[in-house]
Amino acid sequence: MKNLIAPSLLSANFAELKKDCEMLNRSEADWFHIDIMDGMFVPNISFGFPVMKAIKRYAQKPLDVHLMIEAPDRYIKDFVDAGADIICVHAEACPHLHRSIQNIKSFGIKAGVALNPHTPIQIVENVLEDLDMVLIMSVNPGFGGQKFIPNTYKKIQQLREVAKNTNPELIIEIDGGVDSENAKSLYDSGANVLVAGSAVFGSDNPEKTIKEIKQLV
Ligand code: DX5
């Protein structure tokens, strides 16, 4: 899989969401990254179904939904109905992770598992062949604009190594503190998809920033 970029709408201008969706449609972005926070699993609340459905009305690219919520199984169907093309649940929020993955896949969409910075990649080893994607958090989830945690590189390399035999097609996504400084090293370490929130929407020309990050490869 070639290297992709998934700008996070968490850093978009919520009063002008349509505009930002249209910008992403025009840009070289591959996916729309949608961050859902419940104020329990993470100490912040982002947005829910009405906002996601509004994004879906304008988005012409896949919606990559990152659920930072407790007991996410309760809501998988609702996120599918709201237009999710990929759903990632957190390993730390799922005591029956295999079942949660099967639940997502039963809707015919891609399933991913997200790992907090302290969570070892071994936690997904026994479900790796069932997965389309692993999202490695490179900041503690909950907020945009945080500083990238360098230990992420080691985790990408370890995961790529383990996946070689069990799931060579595994997509590795990195989320948090990604910018044009670290993007190339992340792709080089074995990541396929980079999420970027503040680096894209905080720049003077988001469309150009997306292009620049993609050209680094
Ligand atoms: C953090 C979210 C990220 C966030 C990334 O909990 O999962 O997707 O939007 O934002 P930046 O790129 O600003 O770190």
Ligand code: ZN
């Ligand atoms: Zn995210």
